[in-house]
Amino acid sequence: MNVKQFLSSFNYIVSLPDGVEKLKEISFFLAATGALLSDDSGVDARPLLDSIREQKAIHPEQRKVVPPQTKLSPSEVRAPKHWAPCRIGDLVLTITGGGTPSKSNPAYWGGDIPWASVKDLRDEKYLKETEDFITRDGLLNSSTNLIPPGRVIVSTRMGLGKIVINEIETTINQDLKALELPVEVDSDFFYILYRTRIIKGTGTTVSGIKQRQLMALPAALPSIEEQKQIVEKTNELTVLCDKLKAQQKERTRLAKLARSATLNALSNAENSMELEVALSRVNAHMEIILDDVESLADLEKCLIKLAVQGLLHISTDESPSLGKIKEACLTLKSEYRENGWLRTRKSISPSTYDMNVYPSHWGVLPLDEVVVITGGITKGHKLKGKEVRSFQYLSVANVQRGFFDLTSVKYINVPVEHVDKYSLESGDLLITEGGDWDKVGRTAIWKGEIRDCLHQNHVFKARSSSPLLMKEWVELVLNSAVGRDYFAGASKQTTNLASINMTQLRKFPLPIPPTSEQIEIVQKVKYLISIIQKLKAQQQALNDVATMLSSAAVKSITGVQTEVQSKMKVPKTELVSNLRIGVSPANSERAALAAILIRNNGELSAKNLWQASGLEIDAFYQKLKTEMARGWIVQPEPADVREVEAS
Template identity: 30%
Template sequence: MRDEKLPKGWKNCVVGDLFSFVGGGTPSKSNLNYWNGAVPWASIKDISRVDVIKSTIDSISEEGLANSASNLASKGDLIIGTRMSVGKVVITEIETAINQDLKILRSELPNKFSFYWFSHLRKELEELSSGTTVKGIRLENLRSLSFPLPPFPEQQRIVAKLDAIFGHLDVLREKLDRIPVLLKNFRQQVLTQAVTGKLTKEWRETNYVTLDFSIIEGKEIISVKKNLYNNQTANFLEKLEESLSLDLNGVFFSNDWCTIKPEFISSPEKYSIGIGPFGSNLKVSDYKTEGYPLIFVRNVIANKFDGLDPKFVDEEKFNELLPHTIKPGDLLITKMGTPPGDCKLYPENAKDGIITSDILKVRIWKKYFIPKFYEYVISSKIVRTQIEEITKGVAHQKISLKRFKDIDLPFPTRIEQEEIVKRVDSLFELADRIESQYQSLKAKIDQLPQAVLNKAFRGELVGQEVKEYVREAGEEMLAAEGVEGYNKLN
């Protein structure tokens, strides 16, 4: 910044005229007497995520300090990164030694003013850094930087104004940070209300849907499945009638619903419920760069079925693994995890694929059951709690197909399943809109500190009221978008 562009009373100085630099070093790692002593020892890892040093990860002894190039920063000193986290500046609240990647900055200027000035210059310092593997800035480049210096009273006013603005921004961030947790809790509460019948209680009363309707549909299922399995399982009818239970066993579903086991919501077709192949049946050597996609646990957890390092098998292998094939609309459930039980629908536009060993699949019997409803059911806390219970005490939490078939699922009529899905989708769309607004506002708030600092060191900030600036920066938007959603979730 040239003199003619400076605000009245400001002087154009250079960093080297205003600051002295004190370097650091590392005691020999081969001498154990130099380490784990009483002297805090700061490195890049201690400054990269904070603005104030209150403690350090490592420490050295007085002997280590005396026998190395390290130096002590006093309480209140500025410390700046000159390698790796170039330009990152912090204030230390403790006396600490530093390593060779840091420099102590000392000056007659108020430390907080200097802290803000170097913070606003962070991007420029990064651009001045060089190096192939580890970026660093040369000390002569740092010393030669132009430093527009306002009069001392102006320095004090700038610091006071920045402190006030950043205080307001901290409050905004605290409010924003609560929104993801609120949204997560909201979605889970919606699922709990949905799968226990509370979400559609009044709807059932208005539409005269009672327990009798579920029993009628249940008897139809029994009849069809009995004919399918009559020659294979002698006690199938009794098994299904037992599954279609009104004894809720502590699982608090609606009194107007039956419960049913996962085996009986699966389609009558062959291979409609199962697990992925054992390792010997699907080897890395079977992987191809195109063909039928393999679906891994990571795909289910991320709900992303393309990308994520995709693997495929050819048609011959696909036909060999028919019991493990999946089609669009199948439910995919993770067998392993902490806990297992992540559940996603295989997308309607996806190609038929193969699940890998740590995934369960259920092809839903769509005449009586809606896949989306049972995705919500298995994702709900009530069913996830059942899964946690049956995997307790296992070293690597894992749910077998046999144990999975024994959990209790709610069984409302198909027409009520449709109504529940419609209502849950609507409420989730509301949550998604709030989340999108949150992400947009968070991005703006994250960009504000640099914009505020730049304005301050052009001499444009002091005359503006703090509340006015923060309002321009997005406080009204937070009230309109974030808090509105926040209130709806409480």
């Protein structure tokens, strides 16, 4: 892509992620290489370098003078023939370092002398003020120096690449350098040139760049007149970019407002007429909703709430079997009392907090009347004299909204007599007691992922024995906006945390449709979520492609390869060889993958083990490596890698 192609693609590039910043980057590069000048001929600038060398030779502060740099050939830098190829160090008279007065001595701080650090080198071009100040004693008792206005200040360590033109008398810290420029080098032009050189890259890390490396960066110097022309044209482009950025920001704000209003109307629909109107608004704004992953997530929440309120399916007008559901719950409670797992509780009424409107033929009952809710095991019990065993147990961190994070499952010693009380069965609902205020009440259905697993006291267990109440339905309601709103209003909240107690959970007003409608709603929600997940993946892929295209546009003009961070993806290969159990780990050892193998007769394919673990692919490989190193899983024979067709 040349400059003409760039200009023809201008509108498209500016709409890409960080497109305006890319435009600035490109404009600086074009300026520093002379591409913004209308004429490729001009005054020979090489005599300017001779003049700068003469000034260095007679400079009064020889200790700070930048020494002569190795010669740069014209082929090493892109510039008009009449420009003078050089290095950054050839354009700088002196370099002054900085320092920091002792932080432990208050007499050095809070004075009237500005003291600049990296945090003061923001996106502005000029340094006009600093956040911190030091005293005269602080200046005298440190290695920092007074930097006069007109010097260029650059960062060589933290914030590498930042540069400002100093407009005040200031001091600087050790991460900064102050560069004195000769009259032959316009400070605004040097600002442009320096930014393109640092953008071009030096192979350095966050540890910074050494002074000799910085001074050795390639450059090219035009005449003073051309420097001024370049600065003027660059300023015009910068103003244009800033206007474009402001317009984009305003457009983003308006789009966000439109999305929010549209989705709020959808979420708050209370009947079929309001839903129809809200859906028409969604359809009208579908382009901006589908253009944002976050909006798709909000759309998913809206649809789940509407489903839970009975607005996304055709009602049967049947009556739910509330009596049979309650009877099954009472029978299960009796069994719990006989086993000593549950004390007699007073009956409760549904919380009056619930303001949702449900179909008239549905029922609403306290959660306590349809499931048996119990607490978990408390850590720190006295175990002396008791027979104990070690078990894995679920904590709040393990219970997510709709799934379990079993990356790290801890062990606890439990008296044998209490094991049955706190054991998990497939189908149990696990509900978190507390956490961040918007995460309290997270619910997931246990499917026997870990054999002989218990739950902690900060995780409630809810068990139902009635086939007329779908566990998936209860999970859906508790995780929906209906559940979140209830827990947010009923929970005890501090600054950052919230928690619910047993009574508040028991009072949760659970809407109960007929079983046939429960099945239909759960299936429909699964279908809608699967579509939204595909849309999210497509939008993320589009964003990734747009980012790569934006970087390619920069590279095609500047030759600079912008690094694009890529996420770990599921490999498009399938490991065919099996993984087998080796040395059986003790119960106290964290061997999640080995435990899965034991439950599956000691052998699984790598793919099946990964899927059963529920881990992200990179976390799975790390865990597998650890358990192999300890001998719990046998090192497989060389894997047969089979390519899987991409969808």
